[in-house]
Amino acid sequence: MNKLFPEIYESLRFLLIDLQKQLLALIEGIRDADPDSFKKSLSRTAYIENAHLSLLNRAYRTIQNSSGDYRAEIQGYEHVSYSLISLSRQLETVSYQLQRNDPLKNLQKRRVLAALQDLYNGLELIEPAIESDDLTLSIDICQLQARIEKACSQQLKRYQQKLQEKYEDDLIQSSFVVKDIQYMAKTLLKVGEGVISGKLGQFIEIDSYQKLEATLSEMDFDLAEQQIHIHPMGETKSGCTISGVASASEAQDEVLAIFKEGQKKKLLEEKIGIETWHEKFPGIAPEVYSYQKQGDKAALLFEYLTGQTFDKLLLDNRKVLQDGLNCLFSTLTEIWQATEQEKRMPTSFMSQLQKRLSSIYAVHPEFNLKGLQIGDAKQPSLEKLIKQAAKLEEKLQPAKAVYIHGDFNVDNILFDVIKCEINFIDLHRSEYQDYSQDLSVLMVSFYRLKQYDPKIRQRIRLSMQAIYDFGADYAEQNNDNDYALRMALGLARSFISSTRFVLDKEHARSMLYKGRFLLEHLSQIDKQEYKNYQLPKELFRD
Structure with missing residues (x-):
């Protein structure tokens, strides 16, 4: 994902500018308890919708008229745009809630404003992340989710304790506002994943990327110095996704390894199966480079076999x-x-x-x-x-x-x-x-x-x-x-x-x-x- 498509990039920039205005107006409304700021925030939604539609139309025309295979990069733009429009609608919901009710007196303004500022910082990182040659800024966008969710979780816990003592409608409304901000953090994560996916050539979640990063590091492959390109190679009937991992400086068919992700049980069985084959009939199965697990998911990086x-x-x-x-x-x-x-x-x-x-x-x-x-x-x-x-x-x-x-x-x-x-x-x-x-x-x-x-x-x-x-x-x-x-x-x-x-x-x-x-x-x-x-x-x- 880069600035190779100026028309699409222009639509994304306009979308970001208006989304930042929408978020800033919401921040001002909460900070100053100003209902007019909430109205100002709501007024940006039409501009954002138009920029989103413009991006999708330009992306469609580019795919139709392009002789090269840039589908992955363009889909990265589309994924980011859909995530940003979702974020805009979440901001819209919060503005409506704050307009019609008075939950501000129960909000811990310092925590809420800190969470919204992190959200704003994430939006500011999007353009530099797209323009950057590496994925550091894209990962920074994803990592902001944890900070925002932590701030929101602490406040929600406080509300739950108060509601156990006494039911108050304002507390419920405040909980809704904080919960919506928590959802925004997850949407920001999707934005970061969209930028990463556009650069790598295939949609990938941040957890999957971190597994891939860990497995490649075991091969002494430094992602900070060498960029990679991944492309889909299929999906098994058990739901595992299979991708080819290649150096971005090489032709796409010069695959470094195969990256397989799916249920931990299936991939552990495959790892054991490969190792057993090496014992019983060496050379018939690929070499396992690395195995990573997290929760009920796992990732396997193994040798790319020719043929x-x-x-x-x-x-x-x-x-x-x-x-x-x-x-x-x-x-x-x-x-x-x-x-x-x-x-x-x-x-x-x-x-x-x-x-x-x-x-x-x-x-x-x-x-x-x-x-x-x-x-x-x-x-x-x-x-x-x-x-x-x-x-x-x-x-x-x-x-x-x-x-x-x-x-x-x-x-x-x-x-x-x-x-x-x-x-x-x-x-x-x-x-x-x-x-x-x-x-x-x-x-x-x-x-x-x-x-x-x-x-x-x-x-x-x-x-x-x-x-x-x-x-x-x-x-x-x-x-x-x-x-x-x-x-x-x-x-x-x-x-x-x-x-x-x-x-x-x-x-x-x-x-x-x-x-x-x-x-x-x-x-x-x-x-x-x-x-x-x-x-x-x-x-x-x-």
Whole structure:
């Protein structure tokens, strides 16, 4: 965020000038007990609204007419403007309260005026913060929140004590005024975050920035001397945000590290998962640079791994995709051989599916059919099919446990074409389990991709077939006779449960039908046919 966009910056300056006038008039009204000052404060609101609208219009035109990618900087301006307009409306509310009531006699003027002066100081820092080459002033704006909130909290505590002794309407009104000033502090914090976000290239809260600052300092990266740029790289289904961290002096694709933020439980599991992979199969997982926690949130900074995920390989060309699959199969064989245990691990595909039915029906309520009958033809409910398949699952011979990824989707596997190496990411679910767990997830993660070009769907079909055949070969070499049955159950689970991530109704129905087909097919085979069971190959076709 800088003065690269003079028209937008001009609108912001006008907005700030009128907002400062609005705040100063409120300060004068409280200091001098002057009702006319409150009217003067209220008169600025129309000017502020106009400046805000002007900024938004100019920002829109700039994005439309700009050939460069300045969206992050412009969005920083917009975020600041929205926060300032919110602050103006909070000031307006306080002025109305002070006009219509007389809470001034109960206000601790010294504390209130000190809090409002800090608020004014914060507004004065905004322009220098935008013009500055570093983030020091932006952080100073954010840190003013704590001072203002402390002053307000002390006064509110005093009011609460007085109200316990005697109820007074004026005290209640005074509490409202102080509480509103406390809200203003939070809004000022949002202003500071908006300036920081515009400079970094992605929206980031001050707590997140401080976590990032702490983690980078552990890499001997001095933010005071070196500026960084962060850009979004996705969001996991568990709600974690993923950003690439690059030096501002380098090209954006020259990423220094990956910064991941989210629930502490998830990120702690991932940290442990990465560390465990380093013990069991060194080199497959990224290196953890730092782990920071605060309350129920945490941040993880880890190595940026080169390579493409398999959903990207799918769009490249068939040879690169085949090379990636061959490298993956070789790597999986090594991992399974290195981590195999004598302990056998039964699958739990049907119990997993049963637990996810409510989430599936929340997205696709039309899937919740309780069984249909037309003449003598009956279609059992999904719940009944799951119960029948669960009985079959209990009878199957478990495979020897190996260490698996646990969330083996196409976007969690990286293939470096130049090095011919495979790496894993997003490892919070890694554990000892039946290898069919990972293979069935991977096959369906290919199928559910929202790619409908016939050539791409052909590659998806061939990739699914190749994954299944690789598993079958491994099973044969290891005398695993129930591989096909377990994979059928795993695929049924993954086809049906993955519909909750697919909003395209036709695509979701196709996945549901494939899952149901497998469950119905399994329910019709005799125990004598288990050893000769073959997965229906038409399953891979659209």
